[in-house]
Amino acid sequence: MAGLAALAIAYVLSQFYRSFLAVLTPALITELGATKGDLSVASGAWFVAFALSQFGIGVALDRYGPKRTAATLLALGGAGGALVFAGATQPWMVIVAMTMIGIGCAPVLMASVFIFARTYSPARLAILVSWLVGFGSFGNVIGASPLAAAADAFGWRPVMLGLGAVTLVTAVAVLFFVRDPARHGDGTADNGFAGYLELFSLKVLWPILPLVALNYAAAAGIRGLWAGPYLSDVYGLDSLAIGQVTLFMALAMVVGSFVYGPLDTLFGTRKWVAVGGNAIGLVVLVVIALYPVTDVVTTTVFLVLIGLTGGSYGLLMAHGRAFLPPHLTGRGVTMLNFFSIGGVGIMQFATGAVVTANTAADAPAAAYQSLFWFYAATLALSLVIYLACRDAKPEKAAAQVSA
Numbered sequence: 001m002a003g004l005a006a007l008a009i010a011y012v013l014s015q016f017y018r019s020f021l022a023v024l025t026p027a028l029i030t031e032l033g034a035t036k037g038d039l040s041v042a043s044g045a046w047f048v049a050f051a052l053s054q055f056g057i058g059v060a061l062d063r064y065g066p067k068r069t070a071a072t073l074l075a076l077g078g079a080g081g082a083l084v085f086a087g088a089t090q091p092w093m094v095i096v097a098m099t100m101i102g103i104g105c106a107p108v109l110m111a112s113v114f115i116f117a118r119t120y121s122p123a124r125l126a127i128l129v130s131w132l133v134g135f136g137s138f139g140n141v142i143g144a145s146p147l148a149a150a151a152d153a154f155g156w157r158p159v160m161l162g163l164g165a166v167t168l169v170t171a172v173a174v175l176f177f178v179r180d181p182a183r184h185g186d187g188t189a190d191n192g193f194a195g196y197l198e199l200f201s202l203k204v205l206w207p208i209l210p211l212v213a214l215n216y217a218a219a220a221g222i223r224g225l226w227a228g229p230y231l232s233d234v235y236g237l238d239s240l241a242i243g244q245v246t247l248f249m250a251l252a253m254v255v256g257s258f259v260y261g262p263l264d265t266l267f268g269t270r271k272w273v274a275v276g277g278n279a280i281g282l283v284v285l286v287v288i289a290l291y292p293v294t295d296v297v298t299t300t301v302f303l304v305l306i307g308l309t310g311g312s313y314g315l316l317m318a319h320g321r322a323f324l325p326p327h328l329t330g331r332g333v334t335m336l337n338f339f340s341i342g343g344v345g346i347m348q349f350a351t352g353a354v355v356t357a358n359t360a361a362d363a364p365a366a367a368y369q370s371l372f373w374f375y376a377a378t379l380a381l382s383l384v385i386y387l388a389c390r391d392a393k394p395e396k397a398a399a400q401v402s403a
Contacts, residue, residue, distance in 0.1 A: 051337075057106055066178060
């Protein structure tokens with residue numbers, strides 16, 4: 001339990017690091033001369049570095065186990081990147097720091113999922129992963145108004161130094177307390193990176209992957225990057241007010257992850273729970289695209305609903321995990337995570353281009369209206385493809401249905 005607690009704390013940090021830039025946007029623009037494009041690249045760099053690391057991490061999990069894999073990268077990349085961020089004097093240094101932090105955070109959730117997949121029954125995977133994500137999403141909460149208040153009181157550089165220290169201590173705790181699960185077989189089936197070719201040949205996964213890539217993109221992108229500029233440009237909010245709005249969105253993301261967790265067992269289906277939840281999120285995105293300027297309260301409600309419905313990650317991971325060969329558990333879950341985080345990363349770069357192309361000095365809402373339409377269109381496309389996938393019912397639910 002102590003090991004899972006250490007990994008859970010590490011995942012709180014991971015969620016924090018992927019979302020805190022929205023709150024620090026005004027300070028980074030003022031002190032470092034960073035542009036919205038710079039911050040979009042920095043945020044995207046975190047996700048891309050995180051995603052590309054998944055392939056090596058998958059091999060490391062199967063070969064060396066989650067303890068050494070997570071502790072080493074979290075210490076070097078996560079803590080090291082936070083220190084680089086604290087000392088940044090130019091926008092490119094923020095980009096380098098976010099890249100390092102992305103690599104450092106990359107193994108944390110997958111180490112936990114690997115332990116769950118090897119230790120617990122497949123029927124429990126969705127709820128375990130969803131609840132871990134829900135707990136970790138408190139990192140989004142910390143990265144909202146609490147971060148804004150801390151940065152206002154102490155300055156963002158000392159805060160980042162403190163976070164670097166906390167990250168290092170957490171990495172040490174992972175090293176000391178995590179226990180690797182028993183290996184599958186004698187290791188003779190381990191064929192390194194070639195195992196990914198076997199995974200990509202599983203056609204049953206193909207219709208699932210687009211929604212894995214895009215279900216979280218709007219919630220993560222808006223909460224972690226665009227909420228700050230949107231609320232500042234359209235409503236004139238300062239950092240503390242932005243922090244308050246994003247706090248509500250972050251809390252909704254926590255609740256969403258917990259809510260999605262048991263629904264597959266309750267309804268006896270993973271596919272249609274994912275379809276229903278993401279369809280609601282799609283409707284909200286269309287509404288906010290139609291009405292990008294209302295009032296702060298209404299906009300906050302929209303953002304809360306986007307956060308609430310964007311929490312189907314654990315459910316989709318369990319859906320894909322149901323079709324993975326046992327000897328490729330580590331590589332399989334990291335491949336799924338590659339699509340999830342990689343999709344968010346690509347969308348960070350793409351949305352940066354969308355906002356830049358549609359920015360008009362006399363119409364600040366136009367850029368964000370285009371942004372919301374872009375999120376809606378990509379989510380709709382992924383949902384249409386997902387409709388062709390095979391369902392994977394939880395064991396208990398399947399037994400109840402057949403009884």
